Amino acid sequence: MxxxxxxxxxxxxxxxxxxxxxxxxxxxxxxxxxxxxxxxxxxxxxxxxxxxxxxxxxxxxKKEVLFAGSNNLRDLLVTAVAGSPSSAAPIEAVAAGLLAAGVVFNEERRAHSRRRQSIIAANAELRERELIKMASLASAIADTLRRRGVPDPAARLTAEAGIAVFRVAFDRWVDADNEVGWSDLVRGSLAELKVLVA
Amino acid sequence: MxxxxxxxxxxxxxxxxxxxxxxxxxxxxxxxxxxxxxxxxxxxxxxxxxxxxxxxxxxxxKKEVLFAGSNNLRDLLVTAVAGSPSSAAPIEAVAAGLLAAGVVFNEERRAHSRRRQSIIAANAELRERELIKMASLASAIADTLRRRGVPDPAARLTAEAGIAVFRVAFDRWVDADNEVGWSDLVRGSLAELKVLVA
DNA sequence: TATATTGATGTCAGCGACTGACATTGGGGC
DNA sequence: GCCCCAATGTCAGTCGCTGACATCAATATA
Missing domain, CATH: 1.10.10.60 (Homeodomain-like)
Incomplete structure (x- = not known):
C-alpha cells in the first residue's frame, strides 16, 4: 500500500x-x-x-459500548420529574418523567432499538448491564423525589414501581407495530399497575 | 514436607x-x-x-460463588406463590411468597447476610449479578402467576412490584436491629407501595 | 484379592479482556 | 514556524476462563 x-x-x-x-x-x-x-x-x-x-x-x-446513550435518558427522566408541579403526587411526577423520555422513543429510533435489544437479549452479561442501568435510573429518580420532599421508603418504592412500568412499556414498544406510541403504552402500563396493587 | x-x-x-x-x-x-x-x-x-x-x-x-444459595430462595418463593389459595389475588399470592421466604431471613443468618451484602455493595460487577438474580426471581414468580391463570402484563407487573417490595424489605432487614422481623418488614413495605401507587 | 470403572481433581497451554507506562502524532495557539 | 496538548498507538503484563488430557481415590466387579 x-x-x-x-x-x-x-x-x-x-x-x-x-x-x-x-x-x-x-x-x-x-x-x-x-x-x-x-x-x-x-x-x-x-x-x-x-x-x-x-x-x-x-x-x-466491552459491554459499555452498547449503553453510550443511557446518560441522556437519565437526564431526560430526572429533568421531567424535577420539573413536575409540586402539587403532583410522587407517582404522577414519575409518570411525567416516563412520558418525557418518549422523546427518544420515536418511530425513527424504533428499528435501532429493536436491533440493540435483540443483541442484549441474546447475552446474559449484557442483560446484567442493562439491569444495572435500569437500577441506576431508579436511583436517580428516587434522589429526585427526595429532593422534592418525598421521604423514604416512599421515594424508593415509587421510583422502583416507575421503572417497572418503564420496562413493561419499553418491551411492548419494541415489539409493537409502528402505529403504537410510547405515551399510550406508558399510561396503559401505569393504569394496570394501579389496578393490580390496589 | x-x-x-x-x-x-x-x-x-x-x-x-x-x-x-x-x-x-x-x-x-x-x-x-x-x-x-x-x-x-x-x-x-x-x-x-x-x-x-x-x-x-x-x-x-468468580461472581457466582457468592450466589450459590439463590436457587433455594427461588424455590421457596415459587412454591409458596403456587400454593396460595386460588381465591387469593395475584398480589396476595406474591405477598405469601415473600413471607414464606422469611425462613432464610432469620436471626442466625442476619450477620452472614450483612457480611455478604457489604461485599456485594462494594463492587459494581457483583451488584449486576445480584440484579439479574432478582430479575430471575421476578421471572419465576411471573411464570408461576401465569400458571395460576393471571394474564400478562398483570403477571409480570405484579411480580416486578413484588420484587421491589422484596428489595426494600431486605435492605431494611439487613440494616435493622435484631428485634425487627422479616414478616413485619414485608407487610410494611407492601402496605406503603399500595398507598403510593393508589 | 485384584482389576476395571468412574467422578472429582490436577496440569498445561492458550485466548481474550483489561491496564499501566511510555512513545507518537496532528492540530491549535504563540 | 515552533510548541504544547489531547488523542492515539505500542508494548508488556495480569487475570478470568476454557479445552484437552492426565491422575487419583473410592467403588463396583470379577
Missing part, C-alpha cells in the same frame, strides 16, 4: 471525526452479525480504524 | 468433603478481607486446598 493511501485511510480513521461514534457503530454491526461473544474488542477497533487500547479509553469495558 | 504430611493435607483438602462449600467459605473470607477485585480465583482455590481449574468446575465464574 502506498504512503498516500495509508495517509488517506489515516485521515478517515485514526484522526477522523467521532471516534467514539465509529466504535459504537462497529460494535453494533459486529455484535449483530457474529454475536457478542464471538466478537473481540480488537475486531471492533480495527473496523473503526482504531486500536483495542483506544476502545478502552472511550468505554470502560 | 514429608510425604506423610502431604498425604494428610491431601486428605483434608483435595479429596476432602464439601469442596464447593470450602470454596464458598474461602471466597467470602478473601472478598471481605482484601476486596473482590484484589482477590484472584487462584487464591480462593488455594485457600480451599484446590486449584483454580476446580473452582471453575463448581462455579461458572
Amino acid at each position: 502506498s504512503a498516500a493511501v495509508i495517509a488517506m485511510i489515516g485521515r478517515m480513521t485514526r484522526w477522523g471525526p467521532d471516534a467514539k461514534g465509529r466504535l459504537v457503530q462497529s460494535a453494533l454491526e459486529l455484535y449483530a452479525k457474529r454475536g457478542y461473544d464471538q466478537t473481540t474488542v480488537a475486531e471492533i477497533a480495527e473496523r473503526a480504524g482504531l486500536t483495542e487500547r483506544t476502545f478502552f479509553r472511550h468505554f470502560a469495558d | 514429608s510425604a506423610a504430611v502431604i498425604a494428610m493435607i491431601g486428605r483434608m483438602t483435595r479429596w476432602g468433603p464439601d469442596a464447593k462449600g470450602r470454596l464458598v467459605q474461602s471466597a467470602l473470607e478473601l472478598y471481605a478481607k482484601r476486596g473482590y477485585d484484589q482477590t484472584t480465583v487462584a487464591e480462593i482455590a488455594e485457600r480451599a486446598g484446590l486449584t483454580e481449574r476446580t473452582f471453575f468446575r463448581h462455579f461458572a465464574d
Whole structure:
C-alpha cells in the first residue's frame, strides 16, 4: 500500500471525526452479525480504524459500548420529574418523567432499538448491564423525589414501581407495530399497575 | 514436607468433603478481607486446598460463588406463590411468597447476610449479578402467576412490584436491629407501595 | 484379592479482556 | 514556524476462563 493511501485511510480513521461514534457503530454491526461473544474488542477497533487500547479509553469495558446513550435518558427522566408541579403526587411526577423520555422513543429510533435489544437479549452479561442501568435510573429518580420532599421508603418504592412500568412499556414498544406510541403504552402500563396493587 | 504430611493435607483438602462449600467459605473470607477485585480465583482455590481449574468446575465464574444459595430462595418463593389459595389475588399470592421466604431471613443468618451484602455493595460487577438474580426471581414468580391463570402484563407487573417490595424489605432487614422481623418488614413495605401507587 | 470403572481433581497451554507506562502524532495557539 | 496538548498507538503484563488430557481415590466387579 502506498504512503498516500495509508495517509488517506489515516485521515478517515485514526484522526477522523467521532471516534467514539465509529466504535459504537462497529460494535453494533459486529455484535449483530457474529454475536457478542464471538466478537473481540480488537475486531471492533480495527473496523473503526482504531486500536483495542483506544476502545478502552472511550468505554470502560466491552459491554459499555452498547449503553453510550443511557446518560441522556437519565437526564431526560430526572429533568421531567424535577420539573413536575409540586402539587403532583410522587407517582404522577414519575409518570411525567416516563412520558418525557418518549422523546427518544420515536418511530425513527424504533428499528435501532429493536436491533440493540435483540443483541442484549441474546447475552446474559449484557442483560446484567442493562439491569444495572435500569437500577441506576431508579436511583436517580428516587434522589429526585427526595429532593422534592418525598421521604423514604416512599421515594424508593415509587421510583422502583416507575421503572417497572418503564420496562413493561419499553418491551411492548419494541415489539409493537409502528402505529403504537410510547405515551399510550406508558399510561396503559401505569393504569394496570394501579389496578393490580390496589 | 514429608510425604506423610502431604498425604494428610491431601486428605483434608483435595479429596476432602464439601469442596464447593470450602470454596464458598474461602471466597467470602478473601472478598471481605482484601476486596473482590484484589482477590484472584487462584487464591480462593488455594485457600480451599484446590486449584483454580476446580473452582471453575463448581462455579461458572468468580461472581457466582457468592450466589450459590439463590436457587433455594427461588424455590421457596415459587412454591409458596403456587400454593396460595386460588381465591387469593395475584398480589396476595406474591405477598405469601415473600413471607414464606422469611425462613432464610432469620436471626442466625442476619450477620452472614450483612457480611455478604457489604461485599456485594462494594463492587459494581457483583451488584449486576445480584440484579439479574432478582430479575430471575421476578421471572419465576411471573411464570408461576401465569400458571395460576393471571394474564400478562398483570403477571409480570405484579411480580416486578413484588420484587421491589422484596428489595426494600431486605435492605431494611439487613440494616435493622435484631428485634425487627422479616414478616413485619414485608407487610410494611407492601402496605406503603399500595398507598403510593393508589 | 485384584482389576476395571468412574467422578472429582490436577496440569498445561492458550485466548481474550483489561491496564499501566511510555512513545507518537496532528492540530491549535504563540 | 515552533510548541504544547489531547488523542492515539505500542508494548508488556495480569487475570478470568476454557479445552484437552492426565491422575487419583473410592467403588463396583470379577
